[in-house]
Amino acid sequence: MPRTIRKVTALAGGVGGARLVEGLARVLPPGALTVIGNTGDDFRHYGIAVSPDLDTVMYTLAGIAHPQNGWGLKDDTRAMLGMLKQYGEEGWFGIGDQDMATNLLRTMWLAEGRSLSAITAELCHRLGVQTRLLPMTDDPLHTMVETVEQGVLAFQEYFVRHRWQPTVKALHYRGAERATPAPGVLESIQRADLLVICPSNPVLSIEPILQVAPIRRALADRQVPCVAFSPIIAGDAVKGPTVKIMRELNLDPSLAGISRYYAGLIDGFMVDTQDMQVEVTVPKYAANIWLDTSTKRETAAAELLAWSESL
Amino acid sequence: MPRTIRKVTALAGGVGGARLVEGLARVLPPGALTVIGNTGDDFRHYGIAVSPDLDTVMYTLAGIAHPQNGWGLKDDTRAMLGMLKQYGEEGWFGIGDQDMATNLLRTMWLAEGRSLSAITAELCHRLGVQTRLLPMTDDPLHTMVETVEQGVLAFQEYFVRHRWQPTVKALHYRGAERATPAPGVLESIQRADLLVICPSNPVLSIEPILQVAPIRRALADRQVPCVAFSPIIAGDAVKGPTVKIMRELNLDPSLAGISRYYAGLIDGFMVDTQDMQVEVTVPKYAANIWLDTSTKRETAAAELLAWSESL
Numbered sequence: 001m002p003r004t005i006r007k008v009t010a011l012a013g014g015v016g017g018a019r020l021v022e023g024l025a026r027v028l029p030p031g032a033l034t035v036i037g038n039t040g041d042d043f044r045h046y047g048i049a050v051s052p053d054l055d056t057v058m059y060t061l062a063g064i065a066h067p068q069n070g071w072g073l074k075d076d077t078r079a080m081l082g083m084l085k086q087y088g089e090e091g092w093f094g095i096g097d098q099d100m101a102t103n104l105l106r107t108m109w110l111a112e113g114r115s116l117s118a119i120t121a122e123l124c125h126r127l128g129v130q131t132r133l134l135p136m137t138d139d140p141l142h143t144m145v146e147t148v149e150q151g152v153l154a155f156q157e158y159f160v161r162h163r164w165q166p167t168v169k170a171l172h173y174r175g176a177e178r179a180t181p182a183p184g185v186l187e188s189i190q191r192a193d194l195l196v197i198c199p200s201n202p203v204l205s206i207e208p209i210l211q212v213a214p215i216r217r218a219l220a221d222r223q224v225p226c227v228a229f230s231p232i233i234a235g236d237a238v239k240g241p242t243v244k245i246m247r248e249l250n251l252d253p254s255l256a257g258i259s260r261y262y263a264g265l266i267d268g269f270m271v272d273t274q275d276m277q278v279e280v281t282v283p284k285y286a287a288n289i290w291l292d293t294s295t296k297r298e299t300a301a302a303e304l305l306a307w308s309e310s311l
Numbered sequence: 312m313p314r315t316i317r318k319v320t321a322l323a324g325g326v327g328g329a330r331l332v333e334g335l336a337r338v339l340p341p342g343a344l345t346v347i348g349n350t351g352d353d354f355r356h357y358g359i360a361v362s363p364d365l366d367t368v369m370y371t372l373a374g375i376a377h378p379q380n381g382w383g384l385k386d387d388t389r390a391m392l393g394m395l396k397q398y399g400e401e402g403w404f405g406i407g408d409q410d411m412a413t414n415l416l417r418t419m420w421l422a423e424g425r426s427l428s429a430i431t432a433e434l435c436h437r438l439g440v441q442t443r444l445l446p447m448t449d450d451p452l453h454t455m456v457e458t459v460e461q462g463v464l465a466f467q468e469y470f471v472r473h474r475w476q477p478t479v480k481a482l483h484y485r486g487a488e489r490a491t492p493a494p495g496v497l498e499s500i501q502r503a504d505l506l507v508i509c510p511s512n513p514v515l516s517i518e519p520i521l522q523v524a525p526i527r528r529a530l531a532d533r534q535v536p537c538v539a540f541s542p543i544i545a546g547d548a549v550k551g552p553t554v555k556i557m558r559e560l561n562l563d564p565s566l567a568g569i570s571r572y573y574a575g576l577i578d579g580f581m582v583d584t585q586d587m588q589v590e591v592t593v594p595k596y597a598a599n600i601w602l603d604t605s606t607k608r609e610t611a612a613a614e615l616l617a618w619s620e621s622l
Contacts, residue, residue, distance in 0.1 A: 047419040077390050083412035087437045097408040101394035108358040126398045 005305055009034045009188045010196040013205020014041070014053045015070030016239055017198035018060035019291035020229055023301030024196070025061055025131045026294070034132040034188040036215070038200070039116065040143035040173060040208030041155045045093050046084075048100075049107040052156070053205065054120055054135055055099070062127040070239070073098045092161040117182040134188065136209040139179040143208050144172040155204075164241040168248040171203055176211035181218075189218040194308050195226035199289070201242045202231070202261050203249065210265075219265050225311040227268040229304065230255060230289060234274045238290070255280050268311050270304050283311065316616055320345045320503040324516020325352070325364045326381030327550055328509035329371035330602035331540050334612030335507070336372055336442045337605070345443040345499040347526070349511070350427065351454035351484060351519025352466045356404050357395075359411075360418040363467070364516065365431055365446055366410070373438040381550070384409045403472040428493040445499065447520040450490040454519050455483040466515070475552040479559040482514055487522035492529075500529040505619050506537035510600070512553045513542070513572050514560065521576075530576050536622040538579040538615065541566060541600060545585045549601070566591050579622050581615050594622065 008028060012021050012035050021035050038053040052071060059065035059073055066072045076096030085091045095103060102123060109119045115138040124133050145158035147166035158164060189195065200206050210216040219226060232255055237243050246253035251261060259269050259280040269284045276286040285307040291297045319339060323332050323346050332346050349364040363382060370376035370384055377383045387407030396402045406414060413434060420430045426449040435444050456469035458477035469475060500506065511517050521527040530537060543566055548554050557564035562572060570580050570591035580595045587597040596618040602608045 046415045047422050048415070073394075077388060077408065079388050079390065079408035080411045080415070083384075083409035084415070087412060087416060087434070089412075089416075097388065097390035097411075098394035100391045100408075100411065101398060101400075104357045104359070104391070104395070105398060105400075111358050123398070 004309055005193045007032055007034070007188075007192045008194045008196060008305075009036065009192040010198055011036050011038075011200075011206055011209050012053070012057055012198040013038045013200030014056045016231055016291070017053070017200040017205065018057040018065070018070065019297050020196070020198045020301060020304075021057055021131070022060050022294065023291065023297030023299070024305075026298040027301045027305060030130045031132075034134060034184070034192070036134050036136050036185055036188065036209060037120075038205045038208050039135045039137060040141055040204075040211075041159070043142070043154055043156050045095065045156075047107070048095070048103045049110050050093075050095070050103055050156075051106065051116070051120075051135070054133065055102055057133055058120070058124055058127065058129055061124070061129045061131050061133070064127070072096050093156060094160075115182070117184070132184070132188070134185050135182050136185060136215060137179040137212050138182045139175060141173060141175040141179040141208060141211065143204060144174050146170040146172060159204075164244070168245050171207070171249070173208050173211040176208075176213075179212045181212050181215050185212075186214060186218050189215070189222070193224050194305070195219065195222060195224060196304070197226065197228040197262065197266060199229045199231040199238060199291070201237075201240060201245070202258055203245060203251070204240075204242075216265075225267040225308055226265060227270055227304065227308055227311070228259070228262055228266045229300075230258070230269065230271045230275070232258065232275075233272040233289065254278070255284075268308065270300075270307065315620055316504045318343055318345070318499075318503045319505045319507060319616075320347065320499045321507040321509055322347050322349075322511075322517055322520050323364070323368055323509040324349045324511030325367045327542055327602070328364070328511040328516065329368045329376070329381065330608050331507070331509045331612060331615075332368055332442070333371050333605065334602065334608030334610070335616075337609045338612045338616060341441045342443075345445060345495070345503070347445050347447050347496055347499065347520060348431075349516045349519050350446045350448060351452055351515075351522075352470070353427075354453070354465055354467050356406065356467075358418070359406070359414045360421050361404075361406070361414055361467075362417065362427070362431075362446070365444065366413055368444055369431070369435055369438065369440055372435070372440045372442050372444070375438070383407050404467060405471075426493070428495070443495070443499070445496050446493050447496060447526060448490040448523050449493045450486060452484060452486040452490040452519060452522065454515060455485050457481040457483060470515075475555070479556050482518070482560070484519050484522040487519075487524075490523045492523055492525050496523075497525060497529050500526070500533070504535050505616070506530065506533055506535060507615070508537065508539040508573065508577060510540045510542040510549060510602070512548075512551060512556070513569055514556055514562070515551075515553075527576075536578040536619055537576060538581055538619055538622070539570070539573055539577045540611075540615065541569070541580065541582045541586070543569065543586075544583040544600065565589070579619065581611075581618065
């Protein structure tokens with residue numbers, strides 16, 4: 001535990017973000033870590049309120065995430081989905097049976113008028129998660145993917161139904177102009193000793209958070225270091241379509257490009273040892289950043305914290 | 312197939328009703344049978360619209376009902392319920408994972424403004440059920456159980472959560488005065504050549520249907536025979552709390568008492584051979600009325616139809 005870092009706030013998307021968050025939670029004392037989660041992927045499926053990124057972080061922190069997929073629950077089954085298919089439904093979004101319990105509670109509580117942030121806190125509490133997980137906003141903010149082949153798709157349609165194959169023309173963050181940060185989000189940024197941008201897709205997972213204007217402003221106005229943890233190793237995304245999409249959007253998917261993408265928001269970039277020679281726009285630190293085991297997540301988080309003290 | 316009976320309409324509750332309905336469906340030609348199902352047990356559980364009796368009839372007719380329980384689906388699992396319990400929820404109502412698919416579709420379609428009768432027809436169609444299954448009403452009508460020990464309970468709370476143990480003081484059919492028959496219900500009664508009251512609990516399963524005043528009136532005004540199939544064998548309910556509850560309500564739970572309960576509505580009573588000697592208020596026919604196998608259901612239904620021709 002570094003001496004001067006007492007409060008850390010991390011921006012996280014789904015699987016990659018959740019894995020670094022797990023490492024940080026293991027290294028930091030209870031109560032030190034706040035995670036601001038992406039809700040741009042949230043959607044209704046069969047009327048059920050699904051929050052994929054929040055749940056991925058929550059399940060990972062609770063130690064019950066699917067070890068290979070990263071999302072969903074380990075040992076979950078898909079009996080409901082099988083029956084939906086028997087009814088002739090397409091069944092393209094794979095809600096597991098146990099996972100359904102989470103979604104059902106959230107849907108019911110939302111219908112009762114509770115906020116997504118209150119619901120997320122309650123779910124985390126019941127699963128014994130001590131890290132504070134905040135949705136970026138309680139307001140609707142939907143990442144919409146404008147594609148060449150299929151027109152505008154809701155995020156999960158693009159990502160899951162079409163397996164991120166259509167060519168991305170533009171991303172729209174519907175509702176962003178009216179979205180305000182969820183309670184606690186700005187305070188957690190303003191009171192942090194260190195800010196972290198997790199290894200999540202910059203345009204799909206982190207950008208929706210930054211689209212909540214007061215969040216971006218609070219990050220830009222920071223008095224403490226903010227470090228990004230690379231989602232790219234040796235030119236390829238650790239997971240998912242980061243490189244493909246950034247290219248399609250005429251963004252440079254290299255580490256240099258990503259560090260420019262975060263211009264004004266980051267003061268350091270933690271990259272893989274394979275990328276030690278790559279030029280970026282901010283101080284960098286190279287380490288093993290594969291996060292496939294809990295031990296590696298913990299080690300990488302400890303290194304990130306130790307290095308951050310020097311910034 | 313009897314010569315003069317071309318259209319049959321049956322009033323049915325849950326498991327017992329579903330089993331006779333299966334027999335009738337096997338004996339009658341496609342399109343001949345209409346079932347009016349009880350919706351007094353319907354309720355919302357975690358925001359999900361559950362219709363236990365309709366689903367029991369539907370699953371039985373589709374050949375996918377749980378063979379022992381009678382309700383729910385065969386080979387269903389309870390992973391969602393297990394996870395709800397992990398969240399600290401009570402989990403007293405056992406929705407199976409496959410069963411959840413049915414409830415999810417119903418809930419979503421209700422939210423889209425479709426009627427319960429249209430939804431039930433759609434679900435049946437998708438499961439290949441050819442028998443017409445109509446909810447008694449598309450309006451809310453809730454069987455409420457006033458108990459000595461626990462006050463007024465919603466039906467499923469009484470029946471499932473408290474395992475029908477509290478003493479029943481009175482039954483209330485909330486919403487009955489405003490409920491109108493679902494589309495097709497009255498016509499199916501008026502056009503039938505034979506009406507059947509299935510072996511369901513008279514006060515819990517059949518009475519809610521009769522509480523929709525135009526349905527009771529149409530039955531009372533019938534020009535064709537209506538026969539009841541006994542839910543009692545040798546003084547005991549084939550399944551569930553019929554005898555217990557009728558006693559608590561100061562009703563006579565004997566065959567004679569049940570035939571009086573249906574006074575003015577029935578013209579014949581099909582009873583078990585063990586009850587051959589029991590006096591009832593209408594002509595009776597004795598047969599083996601255990602309906603534990605499909606063959607027995609078919610045989611009993613064929614006997615019922617043949618006998619009904621003589622009425």
